[in-house]
Amino acid sequence: MKDKTKIIVAIAAAAEMAVGLLLYHFFVRNNFSGVIAFGVLAAWIVCSLIADGLILHSNSASVVSDAKRLKDADDYIKAFHAWLNEDTPFTTYIQTAIKQLESLKRKQKALRAVLDDSKDSPFLSTANDVDAYVLANCKRILNRVMIFDQGEPYKYNMHVAYLQGVLGENAHVLSDFENLILEVSQIGDDATAATPCLNELTNALRSVRTNSADEWDQPDQMSDPPQQMMMQ
Numbered sequence: 001m002k003d004k005t006k007i008i009v010a011i012a013a014a015a016e017m018a019v020g021l022l023l024y025h026f027f028v029r030n031n032f033s034g035v036i037a038f039g040v041l042a043a044w045i046v047c048s049l050i051a052d053g054l055i056l057h058s059n060s061a062s063v064v065s066d067a068k069r070l071k072d073a074d075d076y077i078k079a080f081h082a083w084l085n086e087d088t089p090f091t092t093y094i095q096t097a098i099k100q101l102e103s104l105k106r107k108q109k110a111l112r113a114v115l116d117d118s119k120d121s122p123f124l125s126t127a128n129d130v131d132a133y134v135l136a137n138c139k140r141i142l143n144r145v146m147i148f149d150q151g152e153p154y155k156y157n158m159h160v161a162y163l164q165g166v167l168g169e170n171a172h173v174l175s176d177f178e179n180l181i182l183e184v185s186q187i188g189d190d191a192t193a194a195t196p197c198l199n200e201l202t203n204a205l206r207s208v209r210t211n212s213a214d215e216w217d218q219p220d221q222m223s224d225p226p227q228q229m230m231m232q
Contacts, residue, residue, distance in 0.1 A: 016048035073101045073131075076138045083145055089156060090145050093163040097141050100170045104134050107177055114185045123184055126201060130177045133205055137166045176201040
């Protein structure tokens with residue numbers, strides 16, 4: 001638990017204590033019976049402890065990283081932010097993943113604006129493929145962050161190479177997706193128009209799926225992508 005979570009819990013505890021003292025003085029001034037005062041204060045203490053526990057639980061990286069909770073980009077962003085509050089050596093790569101997800105959200109919004117929120121556009125299918133691919137890669141990143149054992153520091157470089165490779169794949173796809181959006185903005189929602197960027201993006205998705213190394217057996221085959229590519 002990092003300082004941010006500790007501060008939140010400390011503030012909550014201070015507020016709970018202040019309310020408890022106010023309740024105590026209220027009971028004393030109004031001559032409430034000891035049984036009633038004790039019961040109310042005891043109930044308040046129990047509720048406060050439950051609230052503190054919920055704060056800690058809701059901020060737990062392992063909880064927000066549960067696959068059942070991860071449905072869209074916002075869920076993954078929340079999970080990554082939770083891991084930034086943990087003692088992990090992968091903060092740089094987590095921050096890059098967050099930036100990529102935020103970029104994905106902006107690009108999806110831009111495409112829908114260009115298409116006037118048309119639900120029948122053939123380009124939306126490709127947009128959904130991009131979304132699914134980036135989120136699947138983010139799941140792989142989360143899995144790798146979670147399984148890293150700090151008692152085995154000699155494996156750190158292997159994990160870093162893997163994370164760089166996955167982030168590089170995301171950056172490649174996001175770059176091609178941006179080119180597609182620019183292309184669509186020029187031709188409109190015309191499925192018959194020439195769209196070379198669509199072909200490039202489709203090929204990119206197919207290529208990274210085919211060439212993606214197995215995360216356990218072939219971590220060293222992933223090359224280190226340029227930093228500017230990772231930040232797309």
